[in-house]
Amino acid sequence: MRPWIKAIAIPLATLLVLATARAEEPAPPPTPERSTLDAEVQELRREVVDLNRDLFMLEEDLLFPASTQIAVFVSMDVGTFFDLDSVQIRIDDKEVANYLYTTREREALLRGGVHRIWVGNMKAGEHELVAFFTGKGTHERDYRRGATQTIEKGVGAKYVELRISDRLRKLQPEFVVRVWE
Amino acid sequence: MNNIQDSTQDDRRAGRLVAAIAVLIMIAAPVMATTAPDFALRSVSGSNHRLSEHRGEVVALLFWASWCGDCRRELERFERLRATYAPAGFAVLAVSLDDEPASAAALAAAAGINYPVLLDSAKKVGRAYQADELPLILLIDRNGVIRARHDALDEREERGLLVQLRDLIDE
Numbered sequence: 001m002r003p004w005i006k007a008i009a010i011p012l013a014t015l016l017v018l019a020t021a022r023a024e025e026p027a028p029p030p031t032p033e034r035s036t037l038d039a040e041v042q043e044l045r046r047e048v049v050d051l052n053r054d055l056f057m058l059e060e061d062l063l064f065p066a067s068t069q070i071a072v073f074v075s076m077d078v079g080t081f082f083d084l085d086s087v088q089i090r091i092d093d094k095e096v097a098n099y100l101y102t103t104r105e106r107e108a109l110l111r112g113g114v115h116r117i118w119v120g121n122m123k124a125g126e127h128e129l130v131a132f133f134t135g136k137g138t139h140e141r142d143y144r145r146g147a148t149q150t151i152e153k154g155v156g157a158k159y160v161e162l163r164i165s166d167r168l169r170k171l172q173p174e175f176v177v178r179v180w181e
Numbered sequence: 182m183n184n185i186q187d188s189t190q191d192d193r194r195a196g197r198l199v200a201a202i203a204v205l206i207m208i209a210a211p212v213m214a215t216t217a218p219d220f221a222l223r224s225v226s227g228s229n230h231r232l233s234e235h236r237g238e239v240v241a242l243l244f245w246a247s248w249c250g251d252c253r254r255e256l257e258r259f260e261r262l263r264a265t266y267a268p269a270g271f272a273v274l275a276v277s278l279d280d281e282p283a284s285a286a287a288l289a290a291a292a293g294i295n296y297p298v299l300l301d302s303a304k305k306v307g308r309a310y311q312a313d314e315l316p317l318i319l320l321i322d323r324n325g326v327i328r329a330r331h332d333a334l335d336e337r338e339e340r341g342l343l344v345q346l347r348d349l350i351d352e
Contacts, residue, residue, distance in 0.1 A: 085229065100221040100229040 068121040069157040076109040077165040082173035085135040149177035222299035225286040240321040244312040247284040251333035255316045260294045
């Protein structure tokens with residue numbers, strides 16, 4: 001046998017033997033030491049989840065500092081006259097988001113969920129936000145509407161809500177852009 | 182004599198290198214698995230589908246086009262598999278790379294498939310999954326990790342795919 005074949009065969013055979021030996025071992029009965037170990041593992045898992053959350057927040061703070069941050073949210077109320085399909089957002093004539101909503105996401109919005117569709121950075125000053133809503137209107141007709149809002153970006157973070165609601169008097173959907181400080 | 186000794190030493194060195202690579206591959210294989218890039222696409226029926234909404238299910242992602250010779254056979258094969266394994270948590274998503282949605286809809290209707298046929302005319306999803314050759318079949322596990330990649334299947338490969346699919350469903 002050539003030496004290099006031997007060199008592959010030996011570690012592979014060892015791994016195979018170890019794996020077989022492990023598989024044949026009977027499961028040890030639970031002991032107090034083992035339950036302590038389980039508790040430690042659970043504690044460790046909880047710490048990892050906490051650490052992951054902290055890292056996520058730190059990443060958000062670093063990537064989108066409050067001085068330049070702008071976030072856009074979509075919310076929906078009732079939705080009798082409009083079945084949402086997609087939302088496109090343009091800021092200063094540049095497309096920043098184009099999101100397709102699935103049935104489950106639409107249901108979540110109708111149950112009161114709020115979707116953060118975009119988060120980004122903008123320098124202080126005046127900016128124009130245009131949102132296009134595509135979907136089905138009454139009688140299954142294709143419906144596309146736009147809403148425009150001028151945003152004055154100051155020092156702090158800016159939150160913009162795109163709200164879709166029903167205007168009962170006109171039997172039409174209503175698209176409102178609301179800026180939160 | 183010196184030449185013979187040198188070549189033996191070279192052989193040993195090469196052997197050690199190959200062994201080290203083999204062990205590294207064995208250790209790293211589970212880590213190298215890639216998470217399937219998420220996407221949302223419109224289907225021929227008009228509804229939107231997002232891949233991440235299928236977490237918890239085994240998903241077969243099938244990239245195809247109406248002009249591809251082997252694709253129809255794969256579409257029909259996966260309809261049979263879906264009918265058999267859907268109750269065990271198996272879903273199929275077909276992504277058409279046709280420029281014309283009507284061509285995709287016509288072929289999907291002719292093939293009699295009941296799973297979503299998604300339209301990727303812009304080829305964004307196709308590029309993300311490196312669908313350079315069609316058909317492309319990807320098996321994605323319940324955690325959203327790509328576990329197998331196949332092109333058109335022959336009989337032997339279909340048996341292999343079935344084994345992989347059953348293993349993933351049993352996990």
